[in-house]
Amino acid sequence: MPLSDVLLRGDSLRKLVTLRNPHVLKQVREFIDLCKPSRVTVITDDPEEIEYVRKLALDQGEEQPLKMDGHTIHFDGYNDQARDKVHTAVLLPAGQRLSRGIVSVEWESGLREMRGLLDGVMKGREMLVRFFSLGPTDSRFSLCALQITDSAYVGHSEDLLYRSGYEEFNRLGGSRKFFTFIHSAGALDERNCSLDIEKRRIYIDFLDGKVYSVNNQYAGNSLGLKKLALRLAVYKANREDWLAEHMLVMGVHPPGKDRVTYFTGAYPSACGKTSTAMVPGQTIVGDDIAYLRADGEGNARAVNIESGIFGIIKDVNPEGDPLIYEALHSPRELVFSNVLIEDGVPYWQGMGRDPPGNGVNFSGDWWKGKTDDGGKEIPFAHSNARYTMRISELENADPHVNDPDGVIVQGIFYGGRDSDTNVPVCEAVSWEHGVYLGATIESETTSATLGQEGVRKSSPMANMDFLVVPLGIYLSNHLRFGRRLRNCPKVFATNYFLKHEGAYTNAIPDKKIWLLWAEGRVHGEYDAIKTPIGFLPKYRDLKELFRSVFDKDYTLENYHIQFSLRLDKYLEKVARMEEIFKPEPEMPKEFWEILSQLRAELEVLKAETKMAALAPEYFL
Ligand code: SPV
Ligand code: MN
Numbered sequence: 001m002p003l004s005d006v007l008l009r010g011d012s013l014r015k016l017v018t019l020r021n022p023h024v025l026k027q028v029r030e031f032i033d034l035c036k037p038s039r040v041t042v043i044t045d046d047p048e049e050i051e052y053v054r055k056l057a058l059d060q061g062e063e064q065p066l067k068m069d070g071h072t073i074h075f076d077g078y079n080d081q082a083r084d085k086v087h088t089a090v091l092l093p094a095g096q097r098l099s100r101g102i103v104s105v106e107w108e109s110g111l112r113e114m115r116g117l118l119d120g121v122m123k124g125r126e127m128l129v130r131f132f133s134l135g136p137t138d139s140r141f142s143l144c145a146l147q148i149t150d151s152a153y154v155g156h157s158e159d160l161l162y163r164s165g166y167e168e169f170n171r172l173g174g175s176r177k178f179f180t181f182i183h184s185a186g187a188l189d190e191r192n193c194s195l196d197i198e199k200r201r202i203y204i205d206f207l208d209g210k211v212y213s214v215n216n217q218y219a220g221n222s223l224g225l226k227k228l229a230l231r232l233a234v235y236k237a238n239r240e241d242w243l244a245e246h247m248l249v250m251g252v253h254p255p256g257k258d259r260v261t262y263f264t265g266a267y268p269s270a271c272g273k274t275s276t277a278m279v280p281g282q283t284i285v286g287d288d289i290a291y292l293r294a295d296g297e298g299n300a301r302a303v304n305i306e307s308g309i310f311g312i313i314k315d316v317n318p319e320g321d322p323l324i325y326e327a328l329h330s331p332r333e334l335v336f337s338n339v340l341i342e343d344g345v346p347y348w349q350g351m352g353r354d355p356p357g358n359g360v361n362f363s364g365d366w367w368k369g370k371t372d373d374g375g376k377e378i379p380f381a382h383s384n385a386r387y388t389m390r391i392s393e394l395e396n397a398d399p400h401v402n403d404p405d406g407v408i409v410q411g412i413f414y415g416g417r418d419s420d421t422n423v424p425v426c427e428a429v430s431w432e433h434g435v436y437l438g439a440t441i442e443s444e445t446t447s448a449t450l451g452q453e454g455v456r457k458s459s460p461m462a463n464m465d466f467l468v469v470p471l472g473i474y475l476s477n478h479l480r481f482g483r484r485l486r487n488c489p490k491v492f493a494t495n496y497f498l499k500h501e502g503a504y505t506n507a508i509p510d511k512k513i514w515l516l517w518a519e520g521r522v523h524g525e526y527d528a529i530k531t532p533i534g535f536l537p538k539y540r541d542l543k544e545l546f547r548s549v550f551d552k553d554y555t556l557e558n559y560h561i562q563f564s565l566r567l568d569k570y571l572e573k574v575a576r577m578e579e580i581f582k583p584e585p586e587m588p589k590e591f592w593e594i595l596s597q598l599r600a601e602l603e604v605l606k607a608e609t610k611m612a613a614l615a616p617e618y619f620l
Contacts, residue, residue, distance in 0.1 A: 003036055004029035012042040012129070019169050023176045024146060028129055031148050031182055034115065037122035042129040043155070044166040050159050053128065054333075057152035061192045067344030069331035074153050075362050076218045076338060077193035078372075080200070082384045082450050083220035083227065083269075083465070088202040090231075090468050099471040099584060101464065105203065114203050114212045121184040121214060125150040132158060132225055133165035134179075134233070134291075134305040139404030141291045141303040143233065144168050144178035147224050151185045154222050157335060160388050161308035162225050163402075179209045179232050181224020186215035191364060193217065204228065206235040206468045219310055219337070219386070226310065230289055230466045233305075238469045238477050241484070243292040246463045248277040249285035249302045249407065251398045252519040255549065261519045264290050264302050264489075265413035266462040268443040270384075272415060272496045272511065273462075274311045278323050279512045283398035284391060285407060287311065292409065298486025303406040308390045313339060314383050315350035320508040323396055324387075325351075332393050338362045338385035348381045355380045410487070410522045415494040416459065417443040421569040422495035424506060424562050425514035427521055427528060427535040431482035434491025436594040437534070439475055440577050444497075458580045472586035479588055492518045493534070500561045513545045531619045532601035533570060536563055539616070564613040567606050574599045 008016070008029065016025050032040055043049045057063040063072035085103070091111060092104040105113070128149055135142030144165055149155060172178060187195040194200070200215040211228040213221055220227050233244035248267075251260040260283070267273035277287040286304025295301050311324065313336070318325050328334070328346075340347040342359030358367040362385075363378045370378045391397050400407050414437050416422065421442075428434035438461045445455045458464070460471060467474055482488050494514050498505045517537050520526045528535035539559045546554035574595060581587055581595075605614065 002029070002033050004032040007032055007037070007040045012040055015042040015044055016129070021169060021172060021174045023174075024169065024178075027146065027180055028148065031118075032127065034118050035122040035127065035150070035182075035184060036120045037125050037127035037150060039126040040129065041126060044131070045164040050164065053152050053155040053159060056126070057156045060152055062151060062153035063156065063335060066336070066341065066346060068329075070333045071331070071346075072335050073339070073341050073346065074335055074337045075191060075193060077189070077197055078363055079197050080194055080216050080218045080221070081338060081362060081382050082218060084200055084202065084216065084450055085465060086450070087200050088221070089204070091203050091205045093207060097470055097585070099464070099467055102467060107205075110203050111205070114201060114214070117199060117201060117214045118182065118184065118212065121186055122150045128152065128155045130155055130158065131164065131166040131169045133163045133168045134225060134229055135163075135303045136402045136404045137163055137165065137168055138171070139303065139406075141293060141404070141406060142168070142305070143236075144172055145225050145229060146178055146180045147183070148181065149183040149222075151183065151217065151222065153217065153335075154183055154219075157219055157223055157310070157388050158225055160333065160335065160390050161223070161306050161310060163307050179211075179224070179229055181211050181213070181228055183213045183222050183224060184215070185217050185222070202228065204231050204468060206232055219388070225306075226289070227466060229305075231468045233291065234463070234466055234474070235468045237291070238474055241294070241481070243478065243481055245290050245292060245461065246288065246466065247290040247302070248273050248287045249290050249304050250277045251283040251285065251407070252515050253282055254516055254519050255281065261410050261522050262302070262407040263411040263413060263515070263518070264292065264409050265415065266438060266441070267413075267415040268417065268441065268459040268462040270312055271417045271443055271462075274309060274324075275321050275508070276413070276415070276511055276515070278321055278396065279515060280322060281512070282515065283396050284394065285398045285401055286391070292481070293406075294481070294484055295405075300409040300481075300485055300487070300489055301406040302409045303403075304401065307392065307401070308388060310386055310388050313348045313385050313387050314381075316348070317350060317352035319352070323394060327389065327394060328387055332389060335388040336385070337388070338382040340366065340380040348385050349379065349383060408487075409489045411518055412438075412489045412491045413494050413518070414438040414441050414461070414491065415496065416441040417497045418495050419444065419497055419499040421566060421573050422493060422498065423533070423536060423565070424496070424498060424510070425492055425494050425517060425537065426533055427518070428491040428493070429530070429534055431488050431491065432479060432590045433534065433594055435475060435478045435482070436591060437491060437493040438478070439581075439591060440573070442573070442576075458577070470586060471584050472588065475591060476586070476588045479590060490518070490522050498562060505558070505562050509550070512549060513542060516545055516549065517541065529616050529619050531565055531616070532598055532605070533565060536616045536619075560615050563616045565616070566613045567602055568612045571599065571602050571606065574602065
């Protein structure tokens with residue numbers, strides 16, 4: 001008798017059969033027979049069943065309670081602290097292509113390897129079968145997701161980050177239109193961390209709508225609904241007529257004006273996306289992944305497919321992120337990962353408080369001066385340490401967080417991490433130019449992915465890691481999307497990381513000014529200076545904003561440092577972009593037209609002025 005017949009009985013079987021979906025039943029049976037758990041638990045939307053998962057994470061030692069009520073700590077393995085780009089591969093059927101940097105394995109051999117790794121991987125473990133909705137329930141934006149995992153931490157995190165979707169599956173009416181995620185943490189060490197990290201594999205089968213993930217725990221690799229589902233959604237969106245993006249969604253509320261304007265924003269990992277969505281005085285819809293669709297009136301609408309935040313905790317302090325800092329210091333259901341714990345209290349880098357000299361961290365028992373096998377000193381907390389919590393717990397949660405119709409998007413931000421080229425904020429002159437600005441985001445690498453930090457990388461739409469379609473096709477889909485709209489969002493490029501003489505040119509809270517300026521531009525309230533790189537703010541408007549918002553003097557000298565057009569640097573960037581995009585097939589012609597025009601205009605300015613940079617007033 002197949003193991004699935006032995007294990008799937010009683011309550012669990014009834015819950016599956018009730019869905020009247022042969023595809024769900026078949027897949028659950030298939031993975032029971034392959035992974036061979038000792039127990040299977042099917043969880044519906046019932047809060048008691050969901051609570052069972054939270055308790056299981058504690059009972060199994062995947063999480064430990066902390067001093068503050070509802071807070072827990074989870075540790076990922078020492079070498080499992082970020083997304084693993086090398087071992088995350090697309091299962092590539094014959095005849096399909098992908099863009100640069102996207103790892104692939106041949107479909108059949110990859111699947112064979114994965115089935116080998118999953119064979120018996122859950123022996124002695126409990127398999128959880130979970131149903132989620134990617135997006136608000138009962139919404140045309142949303143997609144159904146089936147998660148099969150042997151990690152209660154994964155299940156618990158997904159309960160904080162996503163909407164429960166058993167009823168959504170019921171509504172599917174037996175259809176195959178859902179994504180499936182199979183995850184196993186694999187063998188665990190004495191700290192309950194994945195042991196066989198060298199056999200960590202994440203394989204994406206976009207044709208079949210399935211992702212397999214094994215021998216890992218870090219959420220970006222293990223939680224199917226996060227970046228794994230984003231890859232499947234990108235494929236789907238590009239075959240249909242919508243966008244699946246690595247984007248925040250937020251309401252911007254200009255002081256003294258009785259209105260809210262919704263923006264989305266794409267920023268590569270660790271470039272200020274969450275802290276933008278959490279700028280004081282604004283409201284958050286989401287901080288990581290959005291689906292955008294056109295409505296019948298020609299608006300772009302967006303939903304957050306998540307309902308929680310898996311945020312970087314480094315540098316969360318009362319000055320830069322007062323709202324999150326407060327949330328992390330009050331009782332609520334919250335999972336910390338990979339911070340330092342001493343006496344039940346969490347400590348992280350940049351929190352504005354000195355850490356104790358010892359405790360427990362991602363390396364086990366930790367003391368100041370502890371070194372790794374290579375002799376390198378181990379920091380007290382990992383720089384990609386995170387917190388996981390529900391957005392609804394935040395006082396700045398937007399009232400439309402769960403609106404099945406989403407919010408109307410009137411502006412889009414693209415932001416990189418760039419120390420020497422882009423101005424802090426500029427506005428695209430057209431939708432096409434906006435797509436160019438998004439496509440040409442560059443970012444100095446951070447600790448959110450494994451590998452060296454601080455290397456300049458091109459990061460189109462901050463979505464490149466997740467592109468399971470060729471870049472040119474993806475950008476063409478963007479162009480078409482905007483052209484179909486009657487009310488096309490305005491597009492802005494931001495850069496919070498510009499440096500001058502080695503120091504950042506802006507304080508962390510200054511991003512609020514760029515948001516408010518962009519919001520005013522959407523409503524036609526500020527004039528701007530037209531330059532080859534786009535529209536720049538006028539000095540007097542920024543001065544007025546700094547005065548009214550922060551009661552701070554914004555000097556002309558600062559304005560010149562921040563908003564001068566660095567001709568040499570922009571020309572270097574154009575040359576880099578040309579090199580990077582040249583090998584991409586099927587790039588939209590609009591991209592090359594904009595690049596050529598930008599270069600021509602910059603070259604003329606350079607020849608005329610012989611300057612390395614030009615003050616914005618030059619263009620008045
Ligand atoms: C990111 O790195 O972009 C994240 C966290 O949002 S992860 O889940 O790793 O993708
Ligand atoms: Mn992200």
